[in-house]
Amino acid sequence: xxxxxxxxxxxxxxxxxxxxxxxxxxxxxxxxxxxxxxxxxxxxxxxxxxxxxxxxxxxxxxxxxxxxxxxxxxxxxxxxxxxxxxxxxxxxxxxxxxxxxxxxxxxxxxxxxxxxxxxxxxxxxxxxxxxxxxxxxxxxxxxxxxxxxxxxxxxxxxxxxxxxxxxxxxxxxxxxxxxxxxxxxxxxxxxxxxxxxxxxxxxxxxxxxxxxxxxxxxxxxxxxxxxxxxxxxxxxxxxxxxxxxxxxxxxxxxxxxxxxxxxxxxxxxxxxxxxxxxxxxxxxxxxxxxxxxxxxxxxxxxxxxxxxxxxxxxxx
RNA sequence: CGCGGGGUAGAGCAGCUCGGUUAGCUCGUCGGGCUCAUAACCCGGAGGUCAGGAGGUUCAAAUCCCCUCCCCGCAA
Numbered sequence: 001x002x003x004x005x006x007x008x009x010x011x012x013x014x015x016x017x018x019x020x021x022x023x024x025x026x027x028x029x030x031x032x033x034x035x036x037x038x039x040x041x042x043x044x045x046x047x048x049x050x051x052x053x054x055x056x057x058x059x060x061x062x063x064x065x066x067x068x069x070x071x072x073x074x075x076x077x078x079x080x081x082x083x084x085x086x087x088x089x090x091x092x093x094x095x096x097x098x099x100x101x102x103x104x105x106x107x108x109x110x111x112x113x114x115x116x117x118x119x120x121x122x123x124x125x126x127x128x129x130x131x132x133x134x135x136x137x138x139x140x141x142x143x144x145x146x147x148x149x150x151x152x153x154x155x156x157x158x159x160x161x162x163x164x165x166x167x168x169x170x171x172x173x174x175x176x177x178x179x180x181x182x183x184x185x186x187x188x189x190x191x192x193x194x195x196x197x198x199x200x201x202x203x204x205x206x207x208x209x210x211x212x213x214x215x216x217x218x219x220x221x222x223x224x225x226x227x228x229x230x231x232x233x234x235x236x237x238x239x240x241x242x243x244x245x246x247x248x249x250x251x252x253x254x255x256x257x258x259x260x261x262x263x264x265x266x267x268x269x270x271x272x273x274x275x276x277x278x279x280x281x282x283x284x285x286x287x288x289x290x291x292x293x294x295x296x297x298x299x300x301x302x303x304x305x306x307x308x309x310x311x312x313x314x315x316x
Numbered sequence: 317c318g319c320g321g322g323g324u325a326g327a328g329c330a331g332c333u334c335g336g337u338u339a340g341c342u343c344g345u346c347g348g349g350c351u352c353a354u355a356a357c358c359c360g361g362a363g364g365u366c367a368g369g370a371g372g373u374u375c376a377a378a379u380c381c382c383c384u385c386c387c388c389g390c391a392a
Binding site (some may be wrong): 036041297298299301302 | 317318320321322327328329330341342343344355387388389390391392
């Protein structure tokens with residue numbers, strides 16, 4: 001079966017790699033155009049492009065999917081199916097209808113829950129006990145297509161965006177491979193979603209990253225894990241931003257009381273900070289302009305001590 | 317030429333603005349002591365070409381000026 005793969009970030013790259021290694025290499029890859037990124041705004045290629053180029057797979061990078069040059073090339077490739085994984089743009093109708101088997105998509109949630117841009121982050125943030133990937137046939141809506149299969153995975157209270165991201169990328173590849181099998185032998189059964197139960201995973205905004213210590217310790221733990229290793233949840237200490245990269249909810253009754261954000265203890269085990277409910281033991285931080293470091297190191301250098309305040313603010 | 321912060325003992329930092337005796341602090345490490353015991357406490361020691369430049373200024377540079385390399389935050 002001739003396939004074209006569309007995707008952009010690392011998540012897509014992992015899936016693409018798995019497909020290639022399992023004998024499902026696409027005839028071409030479509031990915032976002034190179035764009036200025038990072039310090040100095042140097043032009044950078046997407047992870048998918050880097051991998052495709054390394055494998056010698058034809059790579060298309062249209063600014064717009066309606067670009068006639070691209071359209072012509074895509075038609076000439078005559079794919080039987082287009083596999084879409086986090087491409088980043090809405091597909092126009094002609095693309096959806098071009099392949100015989102349409103466009104199938106791997107979405108990192110158990111649809112119809114968490115449609116949209118940040119399903120993994122939102123699921124972790126909400127403290128869900130389970131997530132997964134759904135393979136569906138794309139239609140005009142955002143993640144509204146008929147579903148073929150869902151692969152689930154439990155979420156623990158130590159999962160981070162990083163661990164979930166990697167796990168779901170593998171599951172996506174697995175699901176897509178199964179889907180291709182089913183479609184090829186004509187046994188694919190697509191089921192429409194229960195749109196009544198749909199929910200949306202809004203993309204992460206700056207305010208989602210701010211740590212508000214008036215919330216409960218367990219909620220903050222979810223927030224921190226949902227944003228690790230990118231872009232991280234942060235607060236502010238002595239006027240500088242301080243990302244919290246690792247923290248655990250302190251079990252048992254608090255030894256001390258404090259107003260939310262107040263440092264209750266700071267030592268080699270980490271920094272204990274009071275929350276709206278319960279306390280958080282911060283074990284790793286990422287200070288502005290510094291490297292990611294253990295809380296113990298930060299305590300040594302920054303001289304943070306009991307009574308100091310961690311503030312949740314949006315500042316620049 | 318997007319904006320900005322930084323490179324000082326194994327680690328995290330101070331010192332630099334207004335150059336000047338043995339470059340300081342917290343931790344780690346090593347040795348000793350206290351203790352039933354300890355990750356606790358006390359005493360002591362080792363460990364630094366102050367990123368690099370047989371650069372510039374100066375009687376004197378970690379501190380001021382110039383160049384190079386490297387790290388990081390923000391914005392996209």
